[in-house]
Amino acid sequence: MPLNDLVAKSAPSLAPLPSHFIDAAVRLALDEDLGRAGDITSQAVIPVGAQSEVTMRARKNGCIAGSDAARAAFKIIDPNIQFAPERTDGDTVSPGDVIARISGASRGILTAERVALNFLGHLSGVATETQALVRAIDGTSARICCTRKTTPGLRALEKHAVLAGGGVNHRFGLDDAILIKDNHIAMAGGVTAALKAAQNAAGHMVAIEIEVDNLAQLEEALAAGAKIVLLDNMPPETLKEAVALTAGRAILEASGNITLETVKPVAESGVGFVSVGWITHSAPCLDIGLDFEVSR
């Protein structure tokens, strides 16, 4: 059985992140926004008893992620605010689509609004870019995956947004899998030496991947028992050769300067995974707005 048949083939059903993860990140952002005195505008201007019904709507096409964080922002500010989602993580939206209906004390809604939208917009941006890539390679057997090039402090949330967009996750940090890169190889004394050192040290629950720049390195890696290989910056034709040469003995991941325009031929080469850094580090915010429907 080719090794690639034993890894993620379809979009996994999306489990929510543990709520205390979300809450911690949202509290940090609320603290950052509320500072030492809270929302002094709403305190000064909005009557104490005022109630509002507002609608959170997409203003662009995209894929939603971060809805739990948006909900948490309102609930932490005022547990009595009602947050009724109409779209959840992984859903696609078109301009005008309602994502959630929110009602409750106007002051609280206005106070939480920006933090809720900052999370939802940023994470939906990540999901949207991921989804665009996923759709671009539809019909191939490859999967889109992310990297460690994430926004500081938001890795777990951005990784979750990648899942929402239909991608899969690469390792979460330096500690949960081994990825031997060019500098490691150079300092270890070559592909075989680096790989043997890693195999010798790693426990059986740690995946080991090695990055290669050319087919000679790939052959050396496979001979040394590599089971996961990162093919760095290879053109589609070379990738095809790599797939043929590997013949199912290892999982292959293509990486390097991949764009929405170039991803299709990369995926069609037969590699199992295509990893892209910019879906997390450079995804533009998805435009989402909050409309006040009724206030009284």
Place this chain on the structure above:
Amino acid sequence: MPLNDLVAKSAPSLAPLPSHFIDAAVRLALDEDLGRAGDITSQAVIPVGAQSEVTMRARKNGCIAGSDAARAAFKIIDPNIQFAPERTDGDTVSPGDVIARISGASRGILTAERVALNFLGHLSGVATETQALVRAIDGTSARICCTRKTTPGLRALEKHAVLAGGGVNHRFGLDDAILIKDNHIAMAGGVTAALKAAQNAAGHMVAIEIEVDNLAQLEEALAAGAKIVLLDNMPPETLKEAVALTAGRAILEASGNITLETVKPVAESGVGFVSVGWITHSAPCLDIGLDFEVSR
């Protein structure tokens, strides 16, 4: 003296953020990357005593921000690593320009590399977008400023990156200045009522800004003593009328759907400030790489 003459006119000399701010953010990101076992790849593959000299280089044109965070990432992992900057926050770079030279234990350099680059790339991206806008309006009397549409957890660092790019900062949070928006006006019973409520509540050290959608609202605001007015989504011609109507009685800020292409006429209208959300929420990462020059 027109009020606009009393606010930021040139790029302020850039003071570094307090080091314990930086350290706290960098530690959080390192914890996120190191997880529970640290950098298991380098531990397994890189010889204990190996030393390296590496160069951090720009791969694209841009403006640098976040160099203190990059330095902190290496120093927290290993205080003996030397970090010699050749460019600092606010400097512009071209492809190939050296940003810093780093030397020390190879393991530590490899461990800190990604977190250092994640901060530097993200914040330099913010500075670069800001600088592009600042340059686009060169020759006008307007300044580019940011919003509260920032990446959760990184507001202070992104605001600093805006300064590095030659912009100025809008308020830092909900607590340090009043900004009365359309929904506040609606719930407070109109421009005058909202403004009076804010003036009545705010101490003398709190700036009050009010957002208006049209010239009638602007007139009402000025009559009620507004000193800072946000002109929302007005075309350049209307902005010019607003400037003329205001006649120096208030500082004017233009906002809404402003791009690199459209910013020039907005700034030429005579407003004092042009605020843009995407320089913080949607700036792509600046491409910066780490090259290993010598390892032994």
Place this chain on the structure above:
Amino acid sequence: MPLNDLVAKSAPSLAPLPSHFIDAAVRLALDEDLGRAGDITSQAVIPVGAQSEVTMRARKNGCIAGSDAARAAFKIIDPNIQFAPERTDGDTVSPGDVIARISGASRGILTAERVALNFLGHLSGVATETQALVRAIDGTSARICCTRKTTPGLRALEKHAVLAGGGVNHRFGLDDAILIKDNHIAMAGGVTAALKAAQNAAGHMVAIEIEVDNLAQLEEALAAGAKIVLLDNMPPETLKEAVALTAGRAILEASGNITLETVKPVAESGVGFVSVGWITHSAPCLDIGLDFEVSR
């Protein structure tokens, strides 16, 4: 319109601090009091099922602040304890007045009692001193405001207590407004130079105040466009001259060695604000007691 007409004129309606601010401060204080073993006296001496009804009463005249913190202390220890307030922040009390009725498990009430009273007594002390000054200048157009001379760790709560007492807040920290003092002026090269440097650097949402020692400095400051001026340690007659000289061009704040006895003439000089450090750093605790009415 004189600038002073555009700032706080009446006691703002008092918005509660965000509950998670309060909770964080109260948890810190409870941890400090409970240590590693909790309330060992109540555990040893009070029967497990005992219930009590207690009354929190003022023992002196004063103004209440901190009631949310007092409530939080009981609720964090035991969510089933009922806390029914009869007075809230900003209310005045006389000896014997009931502030709150509390009922529930005796152990929990005894455990939380001291922390609740420590917050309520301290913050009510701040509100009471503030209120005394506010009353002393009743009929003038001046307002009492606070400074950054606060108890470490309690700034936001003490600033809120100042509002409860009818005062207004000066800046919350070094970051949310500029205050140029004598040493800044000396090092910057004079009033004009310091003010220009500040105006040049500050965004439009940052208030700038400058401290002057005499009328010559005041004139220089006004000529340089100062909009907020702190008149340091001037006798009432000089303050009057300052008010006349300013003629509505700037907001004036008087400061320095102001007591309950001397505040009236200061306020009558026509300044807009009188700032006092001791309402936060030296307010004696308001005497409040907890009486056990029924225990069973």
Place this chain on the structure above:
Amino acid sequence: MPLNDLVAKSAPSLAPLPSHFIDAAVRLALDEDLGRAGDITSQAVIPVGAQSEVTMRARKNGCIAGSDAARAAFKIIDPNIQFAPERTDGDTVSPGDVIARISGASRGILTAERVALNFLGHLSGVATETQALVRAIDGTSARICCTRKTTPGLRALEKHAVLAGGGVNHRFGLDDAILIKDNHIAMAGGVTAALKAAQNAAGHMVAIEIEVDNLAQLEEALAAGAKIVLLDNMPPETLKEAVALTAGRAILEASGNITLETVKPVAESGVGFVSVGWITHSAPCLDIGLDFEVSR
């Protein structure tokens, strides 16, 4: 040997609090003051390379406490600032006395100044009030001690300031000693029952004190083996009777409405300790200033 002979008789030599205690409290206060943008006044107005020599001087008579916290405030902001103390915790000062000489970057000194003074002023206030009481009872065998009526968040520092003023500490929290008060007695079913319950539960390293309102309760407590008794709100004559009745079998502590005027006869009654809440909860800040001697 009367039990009172086995407890604190002279001012203990004052050990500094662990530095990481101090640092944690000072960092919290600096964060509170620096907010999200740091000291924007100094950044805007003070030239980058400016250096200053400043002198911290007492402006009133008093006793110093908190000098480690003051030092830490400067050092955390800028480790290159020199802080040379001329007085330390426990020293008495007169107006004009130099407490410390500080030199280094002007920006850093100005940034740390207020937090340093807030700690030093507050804690020296506590030490000064304590010392006044200690001096007032000079010649008696009694000692002044504090209570749990402390400022939330500052208990350890205030307890240390009490030692600096020559007092001794009562328990630090609810967990490190047992103090049975009137409500405990009422709910436990009387003095003997409460005391027996406490003795039965407490390990041998936990001190047990019981509060009594009259001599009958004192007799009951002594009969039940009480070794430490709090005499609540008794006039000096009754205290004398209590001392005679106890005859060295227990340590006696007097408490309740004790002022600088009334403390002497209380101490002369022969009790071992006089406890006073207001030395921690209501001590006015000691007036201490920072004078810039040289700036260049």
Place this chain on the structure above:
Amino acid sequence: MPLNDLVAKSAPSLAPLPSHFIDAAVRLALDEDLGRAGDITSQAVIPVGAQSEVTMRARKNGCIAGSDAARAAFKIIDPNIQFAPERTDGDTVSPGDVIARISGASRGILTAERVALNFLGHLSGVATETQALVRAIDGTSARICCTRKTTPGLRALEKHAVLAGGGVNHRFGLDDAILIKDNHIAMAGGVTAALKAAQNAAGHMVAIEIEVDNLAQLEEALAAGAKIVLLDNMPPETLKEAVALTAGRAILEASGNITLETVKPVAESGVGFVSVGWITHSAPCLDIGLDFEVSR
């Protein structure tokens, strides 16, 4: 009245630790287990709606402690999980005894299971070892107590487990009682000098214990007013002599190399307390399992 009659004689009724203590420890452990992505096995394998009923059962004889922590682990992961205890802290169990019945979403139960069992097993191990010693000395007047030799981070919970097992607690840390050991004595210049220094410094609420190695030191300590003495590493006969020599003037604690086999004669010597480090630092985990009864 011999001093030993005034200390803990029977197992105190066990008050639960404050819930926010427990929660903090459990959250730390959950974070440690959930890492950055949560329970990826259950997310992948367990159907979203699956419900289970599980039973927590003892697999060995022992004494329960930590049931509140176990409950908290489930509740923090999913507040809708029902946790019905059948045994609580201090109860003894035999193999097969049900400790709790838990029902709710299968995913949440599987996610929290290990953390819940890690707390319950570890703390029940401490309670079980304590109880074995307590039973071994049944009929004597001595009590088993613990030391500061605890697992880092778990002191309060382990001390509570000691109470659950029928023991009593020694001091909780370096700050709540004085224990003068051999090195202190050596550096202070002898037993009397060390004891006098401690008595002179300590407030009246601080217990003072001194460790002695032989009867000469014991006599010296008693002469100097020692009220609590630790008899270090003495054989039972010497302990008996020490008890006779002391004659009720001090509480005596025996310590050093005490095992389940040797504890009886130590206790029979007449000492009040026998302290043992290994009940906290070396107690093996009590074997407790979670059986899935029904899943649907």
Place this chain on the structure above:
Amino acid sequence: MPLNDLVAKSAPSLAPLPSHFIDAAVRLALDEDLGRAGDITSQAVIPVGAQSEVTMRARKNGCIAGSDAARAAFKIIDPNIQFAPERTDGDTVSPGDVIARISGASRGILTAERVALNFLGHLSGVATETQALVRAIDGTSARICCTRKTTPGLRALEKHAVLAGGGVNHRFGLDDAILIKDNHIAMAGGVTAALKAAQNAAGHMVAIEIEVDNLAQLEEALAAGAKIVLLDNMPPETLKEAVALTAGRAILEASGNITLETVKPVAESGVGFVSVGWITHSAPCLDIGLDFEVSR
């Protein structure tokens, strides 16, 4: 190449944990021990200037782990204390062997001693038990590995101690690898269904292990592409059959009720790994003492 040839074969060279991991754990433990007043015994009894030279010695045979934590305890309390290690993590010791020589201020040494020893003793206990198992299977091709049955809060340190003892680590938490157990299998609908669900969801950097109870399940797992299989509670003969049946297609791990006495035949069966929970959850503390050699 049999899969087992591609995993850890020799004791990996032991990289130290990142120092800020260690520091965080040690600070927590120091806070726990120092409480609110620090080491009141040393403060009262030890002269301020006293210096000591002390030796940390093993009192039993064992394997060292936690020496960085021990060092950190002294350095955090007093950076001037010298800590000169003579043994480091992974070294074996006999009674009397010097582990480290420590010199500096006596007060600081006494204050840090217990926390240093608590870490060193606990973690060396884990390393010692691991080493005993490793030695017991010397000559076989199997490795000893740990589980998630760790002491709450100490997982990373205990996992490191397992490496010090010559073992390898299983997964660090629920998030870094998939382990499908009996309950997962039952709820997923069988071995094949569970395995397919996991393969379908997991990215390529996530190892998947499945637990089987018998050879039929093993065959089913292998047929479904399992690469790592946990053989639960099988006798050595069955393990041998499992090894033969697997024929190098998967890595095999044996688990369940394995003791020092029974581990040899388990390892000789040919499995690659033997996992044991009690090396982390029930390892007795290694007895290590601190001897004061010179004090002056």
